[in-house]
Amino acid sequence: GENVEQHPSTLSVQEGDSAVIKCTYSDSASNYFPWYKQELGKRPQLIIDIRSNVGEKKDQRIAVTLNKTAKHFSLHITETQPEDSAVYFCAASKGGYQKVTFGTGTKLQVIP
Amino acid sequence: NAGVMQNPRHLVRRRGQEARLRCSPMKGHSHVYWYRQLPEEGLKFMVYLQKENIIDESGMPKERFSAEFPKEGPSILRIQQVVRGDSAAYFCASSHGQGSDTQYFGPGTRLTVL
Numbered sequence: 526g527e528n529v530e531q532h533p534s535t536l537s538v539q540e541g542d543s544a545v546i547k548c549t550y551s552d553s554a555s556n557y558f559p560w561y562k563q564e565l566g567k568r569p570q571l572i573i574d575i576r577s578n579v580g581e582k583k584d585q586r587i588a589v590t591l592n593k594t595a596k597h598f599s600l601h602i603t604e605t606q607p608e609d610s611a612v613y614f615c616a617a618s619k620g621g622y623q624k625v626t627f628g629t630g631t632k633l634q635v636i637p
Numbered sequence: 638n639a640g641v642m643q644n645p646r647h648l649v650r651r652r653g654q655e656a657r658l659r660c661s662p663m664k665g666h667s668h669v670y671w672y673r674q675l676p677e678e679g680l681k682f683m684v685y686l687q688k689e690n691i692i693d694e695s696g697m698p699k700e701r702f703s704a705e706f707p708k709e710g711p712s713i714l715r716i717q718q719v720v721r722g723d724s725a726a727y728f729c730a731s732s733h734g735q736g737s738d739t740q741y742f743g744p745g746t747r748l749t750v751l
Contacts, residue, residue: 526695559739568728568742569680614680622685622692624670625740629679 527552529617531628538605539636546631548615549597555617558591558598559625564611572613573600605635639664641731641743642711649749656716656723658746662731668692669712670740671704674726686712719750 528551538544550558559574575582575589575598582589586605591598602609615628642661650656662669671683682696686706697704701719706712716723726747730740 561742568744570742571739574739622687624682624685624693624695626682627672627680 527555527617527619527623527626529615529626529628531615531631533631534629535632535634537634537636540605540607542605544602544605544609544633544635546600546613546615546633547597548599548617548628549595550617550626551596552617552619553593553596554619556620557618557625558589559616559618560589560600561614561616561627562611563614563630569614602633605633607635607637609633610635641666641729641741643729643743643746645746646744647747647749649751650719651751652720653718656719656748656750658714658716658727658729658748659711660714660729660731660743661711662729663733663741666731666733666741668732668734668738669706670730670732671712671714672728672730674728674745676725680728683714716748719748721750724748724750 531548556577561569562572563569573587573589575591586603588601612630612632614630616625618625644659667688669686672680684697684704685693701717703715726745728745730742732738732740
């Protein structure tokens with residue numbers, strides 16, 4: 526089955542700096558890659574996703590890049606703010622009647 | 638437009654009792670997924686259901702756990718004879734279509750086994 530690895534497990538950045546979280550996946554048939562943000566005690570919430578027919582997608586301060594050849598994808602957060610502090614999960618899916626496989630999460634701390 | 642609903646939000650059970658967790662998907666969604674999350678850990682897939690069908694239960698423990706998503710009503714995750722190790726947050730998510738459709742999560746049920 527699909528295996529998703531996520532790094533780093535924890536990340537501390539100064540407010541205003543950029544944060545990058547990286548994920549790799551094992552199944553070349555995967556074609557959908559969402560990212561979720563989970564604040565303490567809350568539900569995971571989708572923040573951005575990318576499909577395999579594009580290499581990059583941006584939404585304000587958040588961007589995701591996908592390298593299908595290398596089977597890795599990354600989340601980039603620019604101009605970080607304290608409210609960006611949370612756990613971020615990457616995920617991958619092959620579509621069809623296939624489950625979504627989640628990474629192990631990255632705990633991001635933005636220091637004011 | 639109500640999101641994914643879960644109830645109860647908090648559930649306390651004594652060892653040996655049964656726990657029933659309910660999930661109502663978003664309107665128009667026919668696919669439901671259940672995940673378990675231990676404190677400070679990631680989301681562990683348990684089961685993927687479509688109305689009246691179990692699509693993938695590869696993450697479900699073989700004993701004591703079962704799930705259903707009937708034609709009418711919410712999806713139910715049932716844990717029989719709970720043990721302390723079952724204490725966790727249980728999230729369900731729903732999607733409109735198949736695996737590559739966006740999943741939206743409910744608020745979770747926090748199960749505590751005494």
